[in-house]
Amino acid sequence: MDESIIRTLQEIVGPEHVLTDPEDLLLYAYDASIHAGRPDVVVFPESTEQVSRVMALAHAHHIPVIPRGGGTNLSGGSVAPQGGIVLTLSRMTKVREIDIPNQRAVVEAGLYNLTLQEILAPYGYLYAPDPASQKVSTLGGNVAENAGGPHCLKYGVTTNHVLGLEVVLYDGRVVQLGGKAFDTPGYDLVGLLVGSEGTLGVVTAVTVRLLHVPEAIKTLLAIFDDLDGASQAVSDIIAAGIVPATLEMMDQLMMRAVEEATHAGYPTDAEAVLIIELDGLKDDMEEIADRIAQICQRNRARAVQVARTAEERDKLWAGRRGAFGATGRIKPAYLVNDGTVPRTALPQVLRQVREIGQRYGLPIGNVFHAGDGNLHPLILFDPREEGILELVERAGAEIMRICVEAGGTITGEHGIGLEKIHGMPLIASPAAIQNMRWVKEAFDPVGLLNPGKVLPQTSEGVPA
Ligand SMILES: Cc1cc2nc3c(=O)[nH]c(=O)nc-3n(C[C@H](O)[C@H](O)[C@H](O)COP(=O)(O)OP(=O)(O)OC[C@H]3O[C@@H](n4cnc5c(N)ncnc54)[C@H](O)[C@@H]3O)c2cc1C
Secondary structure, X not given: OOHHHHHHHHHHHOHHHEEOOHHHHHHOOEOOOOOEOOOOEEEOOOOHHHHHHHHHHHHHHOOOEEEEOOOOOOOOOOOOOOOOEEEEOOOOXXXXXXXXXXXXXXXXXXXXXXXXXXXXXXXXXXXXXXXXOOOOOEHHHHHHHOOOOOXXXXXXXXXXXXXXXXXXXXXXXXXXEEOOOOOOOOOOHHHHHOOOOOOOOEEEEEEEEOEEOOOEEEEEEEEEOOHHHHHHHHHHHHHOOOOOOEEEEEEHHHHHHHHHHHOOOOOOOOOEEEEEEEEEOOOOHHHHHHHHHHHHHHOOEEEEEEOXXXXXXXXXXXXXXXXXXXXXHOOXXXXXXXXXXXXXXXXXXXXXXXXXXXXXXXOEEEXXXXXXXXXOEEEEEOOOOOOHHHHHHHHHHHHHHHHHHXXXXXXXXXXXXXXXXXXXXXXXXXXXXXXHHHHHHHHOOOOOEOOOOOOOOHHHOOOO
């Protein structure tokens, strides 16, 4: 990249906030997916004004810009296969406003999700979307991926909790979309930006909805000796009209990894467990817990345990949240699928996933948001094995396809990025993809923002 551009970037954000050394750039060539792509430069602005000036510069010189938060996405969304500027929002962490009477907060995009929860806790409030990566993923990244999390079964995903966005457009203009009100007249541009994976604008601040911390919480661990029983119980609980706050499933392979890593208290001899959390008023909680226990027992649960203390509950959740990382004890890398299927299809799809693992000779662990039908089969592998990556990608593509065939979709919360771009034609017609291209062109006419992501190229069998 031209030296004069680097100098201008240094003037905008300060020389210590611009990285150009090859070793530094290498660190920003990765996210949590199996994809890589090295940028030419990484910049760390600390204000909307600085983001705006960086975008205006990139626009003037036709340089691609890849917005980045914590780099934890699982679909290749924040890597830079075409080079360009990685624009990292990690210094933009101010809380601009906490408006308790109106149950709103306005925070900058680089704030970690968990930090926001910690700031809200003393007020007795929370922000519902709670991705398992919440310690290290940012609000901006959560918005861009429309992140979910264990509690999204009852409360909905990011889009249901974001009311306003401050966005820097491709040429540096700053716009405020939405605000504190529930509805903004005209097109729902906030809804459009949520889930747009950094391809339509750079989010610099987010207005979120706050919820009161529930009066009571009860966490159950239902233990099963067969996967079918566990997945049927998920379907039956929801069919009985019960909506727990969380309904997560973990299989034996994952429990073994988690127990080795964190000693959270999972039974490693069981085939699967459900982590079922109820929240709300104390009054009817016992009765609902009893009904859930009966449903689990009807589906051959070996036992249904209740976390007796806050510490026991925290340990179960620490194990669940750390599950992806714990697989490092089995194999050094994983490809995580993210298909969503109708809940009633869970038993059949889980059997098919197991069969794919056996056919390819690849270990596949499952830990996922079962209540949402949002599967996360983790295909574990060692990238040093010759030819393994191709095998893993083929197995991943098969899993994606069976989810679609079961009436589901290719991603529940991790985004399309680079990884699932070839799967887009499975779920969107050529006309729908063309409409998405027009939206992209309206927001980013010269194609500067996160180019090559989300939308398949016309050469991939999708007409222009
Ligand atoms: C162990 C683990 C567990 C996970 N659990 C969950 C889970 O439970 N639920 C879930 O939904 N996801 C989960 N994820 C995936 C990931 O954490 C989420 O996608 C998260 O929202 C990404 O946030 P980030 O700040 O890391 O963004 P990044 O990875 O840096 O970026 C993600 C995408 O957003 C864009 N982007 C980032 N910031 C901005 C911005 N300010 N403006 C515009 N675009 C931007 C990037 O260009 C990229 O396309 C998990 C990941 C890991 C590694």
